[in-house]
Each structure stands twice: as C-alpha cells, then as structure tokens.
Amino acid sequence: MSSLRVAAVISTLLLIATAVNAADWPQWRGPNRDGKSTETGLDLDWTDGAPKMLWRVDGVGSGYSSLAIVDNTIYTTGNTKEAQVVVARNASDGAEIWSTPLTDKAPKHGYDGARCTPSVTDQHLYVVTSDGQIVCLKRGDGSKVWAKNFSQEWDGKMMSGWGFSESPLVDGDRVICTPGGKDALIVALDRMTGKQIWASKSFESDKGKDGAGYSSVVISHAGGIKQYVTLTGRGVISVNAEDGSILWTYARVANGTANIPTPVIIDDYVFCSSGYGTGSALLHITKNGSNLNANEEYFLDAGTLQNHHGGMIRDGDYIYCGHGHNEGFPTCVKIDSGEIVWGGKLRGVGKKSAAVTMVGDHLLFRYESGHLASIVATPDSYQLKGHFMPDYQEGKSWSHPVVVGGKLYLREQNVLMCYDLRS
Numbered sequence: 001m002s003s004l005r006v007a008a009v010i011s012t013l014l015l016i017a018t019a020v021n022a023a024d025w026p027q028w029r030g031p032n033r034d035g036k037s038t039e040t041g042l043d044l045d046w047t048d049g050a051p052k053m054l055w056r057v058d059g060v061g062s063g064y065s066s067l068a069i070v071d072n073t074i075y076t077t078g079n080t081k082e083a084q085v086v087v088a089r090n091a092s093d094g095a096e097i098w099s100t101p102l103t104d105k106a107p108k109h110g111y112d113g114a115r116c117t118p119s120v121t122d123q124h125l126y127v128v129t130s131d132g133q134i135v136c137l138k139r140g141d142g143s144k145v146w147a148k149n150f151s152q153e154w155d156g157k158m159m160s161g162w163g164f165s166e167s168p169l170v171d172g173d174r175v176i177c178t179p180g181g182k183d184a185l186i187v188a189l190d191r192m193t194g195k196q197i198w199a200s201k202s203f204e205s206d207k208g209k210d211g212a213g214y215s216s217v218v219i220s221h222a223g224g225i226k227q228y229v230t231l232t233g234r235g236v237i238s239v240n241a242e243d244g245s246i247l248w249t250y251a252r253v254a255n256g257t258a259n260i261p262t263p264v265i266i267d268d269y270v271f272c273s274s275g276y277g278t279g280s281a282l283l284h285i286t287k288n289g290s291n292l293n294a295n296e297e298y299f300l301d302a303g304t305l306q307n308h309h310g311g312m313i314r315d316g317d318y319i320y321c322g323h324g325h326n327e328g329f330p331t332c333v334k335i336d337s338g339e340i341v342w343g344g345k346l347r348g349v350g351k352k353s354a355a356v357t358m359v360g361d362h363l364l365f366r367y368e369s370g371h372l373a374s375i376v377a378t379p380d381s382y383q384l385k386g387h388f389m390p391d392y393q394e395g396k397s398w399s400h401p402v403v404v405g406g407k408l409y410l411r412e413q414n415v416l417m418c419y420d421l422r423s
Helices: 150-154
Strands: 052-058 068-070 073-079 084-090 096-101 124-128 133-138 144-149 169-171 174-177 186-190 196-200 218-220 227-232 235-240 246-250 264-266 269-274 279-288 291-301 312-315 318-323 329-334 340-342 354-359 362-367 372-376 384-388 402-404 407-412 415-420
Touching: 133 174, 144 150, 169 218, 218 264, 227 269, 235 269, 235 291, 246 279, 246 291, 264 312, 269 312, 312 354, 318 354, 354 402
Parallel strands: none
Antiparallel strands: 052 415, 068 073, 073 084, 084 096, 124 133, 133 144, 169 174, 174 186, 186 196, 218 227, 227 235, 235 246, 264 269, 269 279, 279 291, 312 318, 318 329, 329 340, 354 362, 362 372, 372 384, 402 407, 407 415
16 A cells, blocks of 8 residues: 555646646546635634625526636536526635526426536637537637437436536547437547547446446546546446456445545546445455456445445545534545544534535535534544534535635525635
C-alpha cells in the first residue's frame, strides 16, 4: 500500500478539457472531482461565531444540485413551476445572468427538483436533467447546442424512482454520462455535437438493480489503463476510456434501493461505499496480461462504515466522511487497513447525512438539518472548529458546499447564499 503515500497525480485527473482557472470550481466536487479545494489562508475557525453573510438571493429553482463556479459566474440547475432550468448567476451578488428551460414541464419523481451540478468548459456547459436528458449549452447566453434523451436514444433508466442525479464528466473532446440502458449503461459522446463515440454494455450481478445509480463518473489509471469508474445500480463498474469495453466490476457494495456515493480513486485502488445497510470496500486493481482484476482488500459492514450520501474525501492515507445510513457521523478511516481511527458513532453538531467538502486542512460538514461544521482534517482526533446555522434552511440540505475566491456558497432549494471566509 505504499502507493497510498504518493501524492495524487493531478495532471492525470484534469477532467475539464479547457482553460478554466485553477481557482474555479468547474464541476461536481471541484476541479478533480475529489471534493477538495486548494484555497488557503481562509478563516475556518468559527468557534467565536459564524462567518459574515455577504448576500442571499432566491429564484434558482428547487432542487439539490450543487454549484459550478467559473470566471465569477455560478451555474446550477433547478425546478420552476414550468420546467427544469439551468441558471447562470453573478458570483459577486447573485444577480441573474440568464436562465434556460431544459424540459417542457417540471419532472415528477421522488424528491422533486434538479440534482445535476453542471460541468463547465471554456465555451459550454453540460447538464443531465432529472428526467434523463443530457444537454449542451453555450456559456455566454445559455442557448442550447444539442440534447440527447436517455430513454429514446439508449433505452435508459434509473435503478429506482428518484430521478437521474448524475453530473456528466467532460474529458477532452468527449462527455461521459450514464443512461443506464442494457446496451448503453455508460456512453461517450462528442462534446461538440453529441454524436455517440461508444456505448458500454450493462453487467449482471445478484446485487442491486439494473439501471444507473445516483453516482457520477471519475477517471482512474489503475494498471496503466485509462478507465471510467462509477457506481451503478448493480455495483461499481470500470470501462475502457478508449472503447467502452468493461474492464472490471464489483457488485458487493450495491444495494437494491439507491447506490449514491462517487467512488474514490487512489492510484491503483478504488474505495467505494453505499448506504441502505450495505457497507464499504477497498479494491486493488491489478493487471493480469491484458485484463484487469478488482481484488477486494477488505469489506467493512454497514455497522462499521456506510456512506449514505454526501461523499467521501481522501487526504493522504485517510478517508473522511459521514458514516451511517441517513446519518452523518464524522469519521476518519485509515485506507490501507480499514481501521476507524476516530468517529464511527460520533454525533456531530447537525442531524442526518452530511455533504462534505475539504478546504485546505479543514472539512466542511453540511448536515441535512442545515448545520455547517468546520472540522480539522487530521487522523489525530475529532477537532471541531465551530459551526453555524445558515441564514435560510428548508428541510433537506443536501447540496454540497462550494468555496471559491475566499467565499462559501450554499444552495438551499430556491435560495443561494454567500459567506465571507477571508481572514
């Protein structure tokens, strides 16, 4: 496991193939899809009180989508009474720049609202609607360039009825998404035209259900082969980035209700987890001739570690996340052994699941109850550095916090809030 001590090779994980600023947050979970911000010098000690709120606006539509922020512009998706929309807002004051409807009406499913965090390039942005469309729009005015319907194009479907939740991956000249079809579980499209490059087949297992999960695709170079990895209805799958052929699968982490967390890529390893009484696993991806094998290093049962949703953060030899189904118990796990270093059953300052973002050497835990906690990312012990309740909260605060330019941005259904973290 010495590779766990090697710094992540950022150059191989540049997921947006354009000239976006290094300080931007251009997609789901940030520049490298790992939930980590590189910003430094911020005031993340809230023991003496909450950071100052700079502004609050409404009108972005209902939903649980997080934010992409590029060139001082916020992009997100939401439901109005008439449609699901993608919106662009000024990051300085929240003022609307444009809003574009993506559907003929607001989609209906469990927990109505948009889920997708847009993926932003130099000229375009890409979104997946909760009713199953992938859409390319122009950044400047929000006009549509092309759109593809998962059901019509690929007989796509979700594993269960809570709407497509994926944030598409832009990689070079292509965009990768997960329609969930039998013959098109994952597809690669030309990002300029929407033309299909390849489609990967689904796989059989005795775990989970057919269709897409609620996860998003990440890139791995395990075994020296570039591959796309995601958590689907039947479990984790890896497909060859060149042609979409299946490289390996792992079903044990799947459940039959909702497979949600984005897998964590660690050199030749993959850490994966799922809630609903499932658990977590560390997989070692090894090469056997021209084939790759996913070897289970260990499996942690649901009582030891299960990440319902809210994501997992890898920092050095450790993973930090909220543990427990519909819980967000702050937890630190040693990757090579699966040892719970601290946490496990530690009740944080908020209630229920926690969406986690790492900023410098701190973890921001945003609980479903709305509470936001600042926790030092250290294996030494659980160290809480204050917490606060944002100005507005409306039920289920599932949208991941984003920090750009020294400011903390929170989306709460129809409302956007901005807080000053500058020292």
